Amino acid sequence: MKSEIQKCLDGEWFNTSDAELQAIISRARKLTRAYNQTDNEESATRAAILRDLLAEIGDNVNIDTPFYCDYGRHISIGSNVIININCIFVDCNKITIGNKVLIASNVQICTATHPVEPTQRLLADWAPEDSHPFFNTYSAPVTIEDNVWIGASVTVLPGVTIGKNSVIGAGSVVNRSIPANSVAVGNPCRVIRSVEPG
Numbered sequence: 524m525k526s527e528i529q530k531c532l533d534g535e536w537f538n539t540s541d542a543e544l545q546a547i548i549s550r551a552r553k554l555t556r557a558y559n560q561t562d563n564e565e566s567a568t569r570a571a572i573l574r575d576l577l578a579e580i581g582d583n584v585n586i587d588t589p590f591y592c593d594y595g596r597h598i599s600i601g602s603n604v605i606i607n608i609n610c611i612f613v614d615c616n617k618i619t620i621g622n623k624v625l626i627a628s629n630v631q632i633c634t635a636t637h638p639v640e641p642t643q644r645l646l647a648d649w650a651p652e653d654s655h656p657f658f659n660t661y662s663a664p665v666t667i668e669d670n671v672w673i674g675a676s677v678t679v680l681p682g683v684t685i686g687k688n689s690v691i692g693a694g695s696v697v698n699r700s701i702p703a704n705s706v707a708v709g710n711p712c713r714v715i716r717s718v719e720p721g
Contacts, residue, residue, distance in 0.1 A: 531615045532597075536659045544594075551576060551595040559589045581622065586610075597634075601669070606630075616662035616681070621669035627693070629676040634662040636681045668703065688720055 525533070527541035538544070554576040561569050573580050576595040581602030590610055592598060597614040600606075601622035608628045612618050616634035620626075637660055638644040649657040663682035667673070671685050674693035679685070684700040691697060692708030701707045705714045 531662050532617065534616070534661055534663055536661050537615075538655045539660050540654060540656050547594050547596065551592055554595060555589075555591055558586075561588070563588075578617075587628075593635075600624075607675075615660070617664040619664070619666045621667060621671070621687070623670045624667055625672040626667075627673060627675040627677070630673055630679070631677075632665050632667075632679045634665055634681050635660055636662065688718055690718065 527537045527544050528547070530537035531544075554572055558569060558572045558576070561572070573584070573586065576592070577598045577600060578596050579599040581600060581604070583602055584600055584604045586606040587608045589608065590606065592612040592614050594614045597616060598612055598618045598620075600620045601624070603623045604620060604626075606626045610626060610629065611631045613631070613633045613635050618632055618634060637658055644658055646655065646657055646659070649655070665679055665681065666684040668685060668687040670688045671690070673679070673685070673691045674695070676693055677691050677695050677697065679697045683697050685691060685697065686701055686703030686705065688703055689701050689705045689707065691701065691712060692706070694710070695708050695712040696710040697707070697712040699711070701712065701714065704718050704720050706716050706718060707714045
């Protein structure tokens with residue numbers, strides 16, 4: 524029988540109240556709380572917490588505080604990456620960030636979502652004593668390739684890939700993949716021009 528954590532990664536409906544998932548979330552909350560309470564000068568402590576929290580982290584990565592995530596273990600970050608203040612990564616599925624990536628303040632990367640149709644989203648026979656929540660959830664991975672710059676207050680939605688060298692304008696809502704070497708802005712985010720490959 525497939526675990527709920529595997530259902531997350533396979534994009535299937537999963538039980539957000541599952542004990543194993545809740546334990547992973549609780550651990551991530553404790554680690555992010557500890558990380559957010561460190562001073563910027565405590566580089567060794569901060570690096571150790573991030574190594575414990577994340578699946579992978581490269582060299583010369585700066586994640587400013589506060590930083591929040593759901594699981595931590597589904598986030599992989601390359602080298603030479605800056606993640607500015609108050610970013611939120613909902614990593615029910617994998618979030619993969621390449622090398623030389625700039626992520627501005629207040630960026631949200633979301634892998635979790637719910638069915639649109641209420642008959643699929645809401646459980647008709649749900650009762651308060653059930654071990655499953657009253658709704659269905661599934662997830663899809665997000666990939667941010669090398670040399671990407673994501674502007675302030677951008678929201679990246681499940682299943683999106685942002686191609687190499689691309690720039691996402693501040694305040695954009697990225698609900699579909701953006702090809703490499705693009706400048707894209709707006710809600711919904713659309714390509715407005717290309718950039719020269721680095």
